[in-house]
Amino acid sequence: MSQEPGTNGRTEQAFSQAERDAVYRAIFERRDVRSQFRADPLSEEVLLRLLTAAHHAPSVGFMQPWDFIVIDDPELKRAVRALYGEANERAARHYDGDRGTLYRQLKLEGILDSPINLVVTCDRTRGGPHVLGRDSSIDMDLFSTCLAVQNLWLAARAEGVGVGWVSILDERALARLLQLPESVVPVAYLCLGYVTEFLPEPELQAKGWRQRLPLADLLHSNGWATALKPGKDADTGSKR
Missing domain, CATH: 3.40.109.10 (NADH Oxidase)
Known part of the structure; x- marks a missing residue:
């Protein structure tokens, strides 16, 4: 299906902004x-x-x-x-x-x-x-x-x-x-x-056991040997 102008990369099958926010909130x-x-x-x-x-x-x-x-x-x-x-x-x-x-x-x-x-x-x-x-x-x-x-x-x-x-x-x-x-x-x-609460970051991270790896370090292009460089908005290892 062709993309309609002004949809910012979205198609009519995409959820609404509020629905997408809820999905990503559950994940993070x-x-x-x-x-x-x-x-x-x-x-x-x-x-x-x-x-x-x-x-x-x-x-x-x-x-x-x-x-x-x-x-x-x-x-x-x-x-x-x-x-x-x-x-x-x-x-x-x-x-x-x-x-x-x-x-x-x-x-x-x-x-x-x-x-x-x-x-x-x-x-x-x-x-x-x-x-x-x-x-x-x-x-x-x-x-x-x-x-x-x-x-x-x-x-x-x-x-x-x-x-x-x-x-x-x-x-x-x-x-x-x-x-x-x-x-x-x-x-x-x-x-x-x-x-009583959902912690703001994973407990093992908060207590110093391990930290989240930066996504940029885990991306490869067309095989293992070539790194894929993400855009500036990519998650590089947040505390979420």
């Missing part, structure tokens, strides 16, 4: 929440909206490999928290000196603090042995499941709901605890709940 203000959860329960209506957003993620071959396990049982949450404790102790051994001290000061989960825990799984057999688009890369089902997680995360930010991804868990131990079928693997263990 999304946070991995660990310490700011409130005890307020999530309504079934809000949770269903978030799960619906997740279920509308794109997936290779339209395989939709995800399932969602909602956890609100305190005893089960404590069992998962114990798995986290074991895995976190192993992870802490990788760091020593000041780095090790900082690692041990970081709060990296909100399993017991958040009213809802959500496990997003991937059924690696869904769609049968030959899924359209998966022949060259067998892990496209896992990548697709991650897109469902991102959909949920952005929708949650729009709803004022915090999400924290607990990645420090032994996948096999978690699968046994949740009695997952052999073909199903846990991809994301998420903590969901309303929060």
Whole structure:
């Protein structure tokens, strides 16, 4: 479709300015929440909206490999928290000196603090042995499941709901605890709940663990060897 004069590069399919601003706000203000959860329960209506957003993620071959396990049982949450404790102790051994001290000061989960825990799984057999688009890369089902997680995360930010991804868990131990079928693997263990605040910048950045890399350092043109120089308005590594 040809571009109409005066549209500043937009077509009639583009969202309005206010709608675009809302999308980008959700992206830039999304946070991995660990310490700011409130005890307020999530309504079934809000949770269903978030799960619906997740279920509308794109997936290779339209395989939709995800399932969602909602956890609100305190005893089960404590069992998962114990798995986290074991895995976190192993992870802490990788760091020593000041780095090790900082690692041990970081709060990296909100399993017991958040009213809802959500496990997003991937059924690696869904769609049968030959899924359209998966022949060259067998892990496209896992990548697709991650897109469902991102959909949920952005929708949650729009709803004022915090999400924290607990990645420090032994996948096999978690699968046994949740009695997952052999073909199903846990991809994301998420903590969901309303929060006291969304931090102005990622917590790991604020506490000095890592900084956001400048976008300009990550752009290549027609292969790896040639850098692509962005325009002056490009994000060069903001604190958002």
